[in-house]
Amino acid sequence: MSQLLDILGSKYPIIQGPIGHLNDPKMVAAVCEAGGFGMLALGFVQDLEKVRQLAGEVKELTDKPFGANLMIAMNPNNEAILEFLAEAGVKTVTTSAGSPKRIYPKIKELDMKALHVTLAAPLALKATEAEADGVVVSGTESGGLRTTGPESTNLILIPLVCDMVDVPVVAAGGIADRRGYQAALALGAQGVQIGTAFLASEESPASQAWKEAIIACGDAGTTLLPMGGMAMRTIINPKMDKLMASGADLTKEYNMGDAGKAWSAGDFDLFPAGGGQISALIKEIKPVKDIIEGMVS
Numbered sequence: 001m002s003q004l005l006d007i008l009g010s011k012y013p014i015i016q017g018p019i020g021h022l023n024d025p026k027m028v029a030a031v032c033e034a035g036g037f038g039m040l041a042l043g044f045v046q047d048l049e050k051v052r053q054l055a056g057e058v059k060e061l062t063d064k065p066f067g068a069n070l071m072i073a074m075n076p077n078n079e080a081i082l083e084f085l086a087e088a089g090v091k092t093v094t095t096s097a098g099s100p101k102r103i104y105p106k107i108k109e110l111d112m113k114a115l116h117v118t119l120a121a122p123l124a125l126k127a128t129e130a131e132a133d134g135v136v137v138s139g140t141e142s143g144g145l146r147t148t149g150p151e152s153t154n155l156i157l158i159p160l161v162c163d164m165v166d167v168p169v170v171a172a173g174g175i176a177d178r179r180g181y182q183a184a185l186a187l188g189a190q191g192v193q194i195g196t197a198f199l200a201s202e203e204s205p206a207s208q209a210w211k212e213a214i215i216a217c218g219d220a221g222t223t224l225l226p227m228g229g230m231a232m233r234t235i236i237n238p239k240m241d242k243l244m245a246s247g248a249d250l251t252k253e254y255n256m257g258d259a260g261k262a263w264s265a266g267d268f269d270l271f272p273a274g275g276g277q278i279s280a281l282i283k284e285i286k287p288v289k290d291i292i293e294g295m296v297s
Ligand SMILES: Cc1cc2nc3c(=O)[nH]c(=O)nc-3n(C[C@H](O)[C@H](O)[C@H](O)COP(=O)(O)O)c2cc1C
Pocket: 016, 017, 018, 019, 020, 021, 041, 043, 069, 071, 096, 097, 117, 138, 141, 142, 143, 144, 145, 172, 173, 174, 175, 193, 194, 195, 196, 197, 199, 274, 275, 276, 277, 278
């Protein structure tokens, strides 16, 4: 058994990537039942009762291990959430969006394991110094929040980090099928984290319009939309295409606060659909079991 599988406790080293506010215990359980590591996205959940309820619902649907993602800088209640999760029997979490130094002492005190998500090699090293048990390394092709500075693709970043750290490395970004999964392992990763492909799955709580936007996205169909000091990878639509061609300042055209409403209503003029570059390879809405089995077959 690999070190990563030992940490996760799942059959396959395939982690469900957290997607903003999207949480559905049925989806988490479906990933676990298919052999992956399902995860609750608790980055923006501050209500402790909600955490208890979500974890309880997952436990009713599966007896397999599952985890949760905590966004370090976004949530003041992370320490209390960790205590709830430990009580619920969650053994492994992932952390992102902030300095691991702030949260790893509590994780260790609770005797939990954790993988820290990093977008750049030096930060992966810092995460291990803060005692992360592994790192999820997310190249520029990934969906989700990115930096506005220069970034590497996973083809560069994964081997770079594997050469720097002695903890398991998980590749996040650009993976939806067997080829991507095998490529990540060949680069030295022990596993993968899947965002966009699960977002477009049958069980995903995302709106049908959002799933269809991912399916319709082709080669070079995404771009990094700057948002304050960060950027969000989004699927280019006709309105956005026109704005980009006119040289408009996109930070003035879109407000990150509208993303949740736009994505659930399918109103991508309000805010473009989030999705990774891998959207170009996702051609149908499939059950998570088929996606996972396709990867490991
Ligand atoms: C729309 C969207 C929202 C995301 N939100 C989060 C988040 O809230 N926290 C986080 O750690 N990662 C987030 N991610 C990143 C994913 O968990 C995952 O690491 C990434 O999508 C992997 O790349 P892929 O989309 O190519 O599979 C998000 C990704 C997408 C597409």
